[in-house]
Amino acid sequence: MPHRAPGAPGRNPKSYLSGKPITYYRPRGSADVRHLIDNGFQAFNAGRLSEACHIFTEKMLDPANDTTIGLTVAGALTPAGLGGCVIELMERGLVDFIISTGANLYHDLHYALNFTLHRGSPFLDDVELYEQGIIRIYDVLFPATVLLETDAYIRDFLVRSKLEGPIATSEFHYRLGQDLVQKNPGCEQYSVVAQAALSGVPIYTSSPGDSSIGMNIAYHELMNDSRLMIDPNKDVNEVCAFILAGRKNGCVILGGGSPKNFYLQGQPTLWEVYGIPKGGNDYFIQLTTDQVVWGGLSGATPAEAVSWGKVNPGVLPDTVVSYCDSTIAFPLFCEYAVGSKYARRPRKELVHKRDALVAKLREEARNAMRTHPKPDDKTETMPDLERHR
Ligand SMILES: NC(=O)c1ccc[n+]([C@@H]2O[C@H](COP(=O)([O-])OP(=O)(O)OC[C@H]3O[C@@H](n4cnc5c(N)ncnc54)[C@H](O)[C@@H]3O)[C@@H](O)[C@H]2O)c1
Numbered sequence: 070m071p072h073r074a075p076g077a078p079g080r081n082p083k084s085y086l087s088g089k090p091i092t093y094y095r096p097r098g099s100a101d102v103r104h105l106i107d108n109g110f111q112a113f114n115a116g117r118l119s120e121a122c123h124i125f126t127e128k129m130l131d132p133a134n135d136t137t138i139g140l141t142v143a144g145a146l147t148p149a150g151l152g153g154c155v156i157e158l159m160e161r162g163l164v165d166f167i168i169s170t171g172a173n174l175y176h177d178l179h180y181a182l183n184f185t186l187h188r189g190s191p192f193l194d195d196v197e198l199y200e201q202g203i204i205r206i207y208d209v210l211f212p213a214t215v216l217l218e219t220d221a222y223i224r225d226f227l228v229r230s231k232l233e234g235p236i237a238t239s240e241f242h243y244r245l246g247q248d249l250v251q252k253n254p255g256c257e258q259y260s261v262v263a264q265a266a267l268s269g270v271p272i273y274t275s276s277p278g279d280s281s282i283g284m285n286i287a288y289h290e291l292m293n294d295s296r297l298m299i300d301p302n303k304d305v306n307e308v309c310a311f312i313l314a315g316r317k318n319g320c321v322i323l324g325g326g327s328p329k330n331f332y333l334q335g336q337p338t339l340w341e342v343y344g345i346p347k348g349g350n351d352y353f354i355q356l357t358t359d360q361v362v363w364g365g366l367s368g369a370t371p372a373e374a375v376s377w378g379k380v381n382p383g384v385l386p387d388t389v390v391s392y393c394d395s396t397i398a399f400p401l402f403c404e405y406a407v408g409s410k411y412a413r414r415p416r417k418e419l420v421h422k423r424d425a426l427v428a429k430l431r432e433e434a435r436n437a438m439r440t441h442p443k444p445d446d447k448t449e450t451m452p453d454l455e456r457h458r
Pocket residue numbers: 142143144145146170171172173175206279280281282323324325326356357358359367393394395396
């Protein structure tokens with residue numbers, strides 16, 4: 070393989086980058102899409118997607134249920150332009166916190182910084198792309214310089230922000246989003262990280278080292294002697310505190326991967342570790358291509374999650390998995406939600422309530438420890454699974 074300086078433009082890179090720019094699509098509540106989902110999506114995975122739309126809009130968004138809604142994001146969704154759907158949900162108060170792979174947040178920064186990703190083809194000569202300094206995510210193409218300049222921005226932010234010591238990823242992303250808005254006013258309309266900071270939606274990453282954001286934080290420690298440290302314990306406790314505080318809890322899971330478990334483990338953290346039986350998640354929607362037969366968590370069904378105390382057994386009718394490519398299913402789901410009766414809710418702005426809610430978690434955990442000292446046998450601490458608050 071010939072060496073090239075990463076990003077060094079080769080010959081005629083323009084020909085590969087002549088496809089339309091990928092933009093963030095914003096759902097508008099199309100009546101035609103709602104008609105299709107209600108009347109045309111009747112069986113198989115279309116039927117499940119229709120069911121997911123109904124659970125979300127009629128139950129999870131019903132103000133009487135006051136559901137705390139977590140969105141988990143895995144798969145190459147921001148490169149494919151789906152960040153606009155997430156922005157729309159956040160602006161409308163339809164999601165309260167997000168757990169994403171680092172990759173989706175990193176690629177979101179390209180949009181915030183006004184770099185262009187292009188529509189292309191999955192059937193290209195990758196050696197030629199490499200020689201021309203072009204990166205491919207399936208059929209999304211962009212110059213390697215986009216990576217280098219986004220990385221340079223992250224490193225510059227790390228120095229300017231003076232962030233030090235252990236912090237939660239929610240704090241890191243909040244500060245990053247604020248910086249983006251300051252640097253590029255209006256970018257909250259085309260950046261998930263920027264919009265989340267303005268809407269008060271905390272964003273977590275379940276594996277902070279697993280992205281170019283994590284790679285640049287590592288650089289900052291090695292080269293600048295920074296003491297900044299991403300502290301996953303804070304993330305675990307904050308998510309757990311949101312779930313404890315939720316009157317009802319529900320999730321929309323896109324893809325699978327570690328964000329899925331990071332959300333779902335909130336309930337076992339409560340009953341198994343802190344001795345606080347909350348009763349399991351109330352609503353569960355997953356749009357995924359992952360299959361159950363391989364035994365992995367990504368494809369595990371809501372029924373399997375019942376056995377772990379992650380999902381309340383009494384609410385299995387309010388759980389659904391639609392086996393779909395989320396780049397197709399999620400925009401349809403969002404069109405349906407935006408056109409629904411409860412298409413706007415007061416934002417919970419959990420990013421500003423993190424400390425208070427974690428303090429409440431600590432208080433309840435101490436009370437639980439006093440009233441029910443932890444037995445050695447964990448089966449004795451299993452929640453009453455029939456109980457539904
Ligand atoms: N530069 C970076 O920081 C960096 C790091 C890792 C990955 N990446 C790129 O970002 C992309 C996204 O990586 P990732 O870590 O977010 O997730 P991923 O691609 O590893 O996917 C994780 C999960 O989502 C499911 N999934 C994937 N695509 C789906 C789809 N279209 N519909 C439904 N379910 C789907 C998978 O089955 C899996 O459970 C990768 O393709 C890679 O090119 C970039």
